[in-house]
Amino acid sequence: MIFWLLAICLSAASVAAIAYFLLTGGRGSFKSAELDVAVYKQQLKELDREIRRGIVSPGEAEASRLEISRRILHADKVARGEMPPGKAPAAASIACLAAVFALLVPGSALLYGLLGSPGLPDLPQAKRIEDAENYRLNRPSQTRFLENSAPRRNSEAGLDPEYAELLERLRNTVASRPGDVQGHRLLARHESTLGNFSAAAAAMERIIALIGELADCDEYVDLAEYMILAADGYVSPEAEAALEDCLSTDSSNSRARYFMGLMRAQTGRPDIAFEIWSELLEQGSGDARWRQALDIQIVQVAELAGVRFEAPRQPIPGPSAAEMAAASELDAADRAAMIEGMVSGLESRLAENGGSIEEWMRLIRSLGVLGEMERAEAARMSAIEAFSGDSEALARIARTARESGLRP
Secondary structure: OHHHHHHHHHHHHHHHHHHHHHHOOOOOHHHHHHHHHHHHHHHHHHHHHHHHHOOOOHHHHHHHHHHHHHHHHHHHHHHOOOOOOOOOOOHHHHHHHHHHHHHHHHHHHHHHHHHOOOOOOOOOHHHHHHHHHHHHHHOOOHHHHHHOOOOOOOOOOOOOHHHHHHHHHHHHHHHHOOOOHHHHHHHHHHHHHHOOHHHHHHHHHHHHHHHHHHOOHHHHHHHHHHHHHHOOOOOOHHHHHHHHHHHOOOOOOHHHHHHHHHHHHHOOOHHHHHHHHHHHHHHOOOOOOOHHHHHHHHHHHHHHHOOOOOOOOOOOOOOOHHHHHHHHOOOHHHHHHHHHHHHHHHHHHHHHHOOOHHHHHHHHHHHHHHOOHHHHHHHHHHHHHHOOOOHHHHHHHHHHHHHOOOOO
16 A cells, blocks of 8 residues: 555645646757767766676567667767757646546556456566576677677787797697697696686687596586686576586585586576575685685675675785775875784785685785786796696686786
8 A cells, every 4th residue: 555655645746847847948959869879878987887697688688779879869969969858748738648647657556356267476586587598598699798898808918929939839739639628628728827718718629528427527617617717607508517416426516516506696596606605615615725715706696696795705805904004194105114014924824824716816916016027926936837737717817917006
């Protein structure tokens, strides 16, 4: 009942606003049109973000883009005076229109209360699930997605000439010996470190084809991860198939489960994504590989799934609140010295005892911010050595190094 009262009040206010606009003949429409253009352009940006996150299907995205573009053209013509905002109709017509609305809203509410079902949802859950599954089965392939994506920046620009020569020699050697499994493994590792994830995925595909049934879960999830990184986070049908091959032999693999949850979130099933990720968080330790990413993403999918959830935080070891408060009270020179001391302490501890991938990434970023590029480069090489057998960690180190201003 309260809902219908609110609906009637809002409808009456809408009728009054429409009547006022029509009676005034649209005065001020030119200024409003300029604002409309800005709003519609912002809507296009939001649509692009939703497409990248997989929230909107390609068909819905194209229809929305066409409608928004049409509105931009119309508003732009009005703003430039090429199209009149419209003439005011007769007052009698407006009065009739307002009367119709005033009678129609409560009448519709009464009729719906007698014949309708107010308690039913606007769209059956089965229909939403069916639509999501149809999109999952018909979403773009890896090749098609990459063809429609913006070209990646050359990751080998500014590469050390000696290393570039060795890498080219490795590529040629592997090409001349297509059955060399170890050569393909080495090539996949180096390509992924440079951010050439499509090339790394191709090498992993060759490895799996060569060893056949001996391929284990880690090799399949490496293939899937390289595909996903090449597609800027998009989980293609091919990547999903590799994840399924992994999970068929090891259903507890954390990386495969994380990416499978990501695929579900991208294809309209945040409820399944939340279920997968919440179990992964509960079973993982405080320094779980995907803990930081999950802390952010699981809150988003929980909201979409209609679940109240707040992920427990596991902060990376660093300066305490007291240390930060003390630093804020110092002058610029002393504050810089204190920050340098904190970074040096982290640098020494990692050099002596090692640490998690998150700590190494933090050290590289901190040294980059301080402008200590030689030390940042040394930290990168130490991190690569520490995680030499972990392709996922190497890829994260490479991304952090690039973001911190280091050359590949």
